[in-house]
Every structure is written in structure tokens, then in C-alpha cells.
Amino acid sequence: MLDDSELVTLRNRFKRDAEFLMQTTTTTVEDEKSQDEKDVKPLPRINKHSVFWIVASVAVTYYSDFFHVIMENDDIKSWWFNVGLILLGISLSLAAFCIVYLEWFKGIQHYDQEYPAIPPVTTAAFIAASCSFNIALWPVWSFFTPLILFMQFMGVIMFISLLG
Structure with a gap:
């Protein structure tokens, strides 16, 4: 030992x-x-992924006659559609507040640490708006509704990423 x-x-x-x-x-x-x-x-701003989603969104908008249906179709459940618009407005307002006011004017990069309630409230409002739009537009496009709305969402997100 x-x-x-x-x-x-x-x-x-x-x-x-x-x-x-x-x-x-x-x-x-x-x-x-x-x-x-x-x-x-750094990744280039314009890439195949962004272009694909933007082109797909434009094609879905054109072939589904999206804006014409939204404005003139009587099958849309207007109460759910209005709730979706209000929730989307809340979500976009909070996002604009964070990006434009907090980042650009005040120079706060980590606004989620300064205002910890903003990201979950914005996310919850957007998810609720998405559900409301799906319920409102289901009578028009049936099971294609989530697909159409997702394509629109991705096209808008990719377009915004090109701007910033």
C-alpha cells in the first residue's frame, strides 16, 4: 500500500x-x-431563401386573389377577423416600439432586459391574431387557410429582413 x-x-x-x-x-x-x-x-442580404419566400408569397397573393377575397367575401367571419386585426395591430405596435423607438432613438440594444414583458406579450398577441385569422378565413379557403397565411407571413418577414 x-x-x-x-x-x-x-x-x-x-x-x-x-x-x-x-x-x-x-x-x-x-x-x-x-x-x-x-x-x-456576414450573410448576404439577398439570398435564395429570402427570394423564395417573397416570390411564394406574391404568387399565393396573386393566385388566391387574397386582397379581393379579404375585401369582398361574405363568408369571412367578421368578428374573428376584427379581433385578429386588433391583435395584429398590438403585436406590430409593440414591435415598432422596440425597433424604432428603443433601438433607433434611445440606442437600447437589449430592450428585452429593460422591458422584459414586451417579447412575451408581442408573441402572445401575434399567435392569438394568427388563430383568429385562421378561424375567420377558414370558410373561404378551408384547410388551405393556414398554408396561405403562413406563406404571407414568411413573405412579409423576408421582405422586412431585406429592408433592415
Whole structure:
């Protein structure tokens, strides 16, 4: 069996080896990160993904006669549609408040830390608006309604990403 002094020597040797291994791993990880950060190029604003969603949204708008149906179809459940418009307005107003006022004018980059209630309220309002629009427009397009609304949403999001 080992003496106490031998155990202490063995423990110190393992501790030294562990410290040496930790130092070499952290430096190589830091070197890899810095090299990766140097190699990373920003993504181009216009890419195939954005163009696809914008073109798909325009095609769905055209072929479903979206705006004509929204304005003149009597099958739309107007109460649900109005609730959806109000909730969408709330969601867009909160998003505009965060982007335009807080980021551009006040210079607050992390507004979710300053105003922690805004992201969940905005998300909840948007999800509720989406459900309301699906209920309101279901009599018109049936099971195509979620697909049409999703295509519209993605097209608008990709268009906005091109602007900013």
C-alpha cells in the first residue's frame, strides 16, 4: 500500500498534469474561436431563401386573389377577423416600439432586459391574431387557410429582413 507522502506526491502530479491539460485545451479552443470568427463572413442580404419566400408569397397573393377575397367575401367571419386585426395591430405596435423607438432613438440594444414583458406579450398577441385569422378565413379557403397565411407571413418577414 502507498504511504501518505506517496499519496500526496501522486495527487500533486495528477493536479499538475490536469492543470497543464486544461491550459492547453483552453488556448486551443480560444485559438479556434478566434480563427473561426476571422473566417466568418456576414450573410448576404439577398439570398435564395429570402427570394423564395417573397416570390411564394406574391404568387399565393396573386393566385388566391387574397386582397379581393379579404375585401369582398361574405363568408369571412367578421368578428374573428376584427379581433385578429386588433391583435395584429398590438403585436406590430409593440414591435415598432422596440425597433424604432428603443433601438433607433434611445440606442437600447437589449430592450428585452429593460422591458422584459414586451417579447412575451408581442408573441402572445401575434399567435392569438394568427388563430383568429385562421378561424375567420377558414370558410373561404378551408384547410388551405393556414398554408396561405403562413406563406404571407414568411413573405412579409423576408421582405422586412431585406429592408433592415
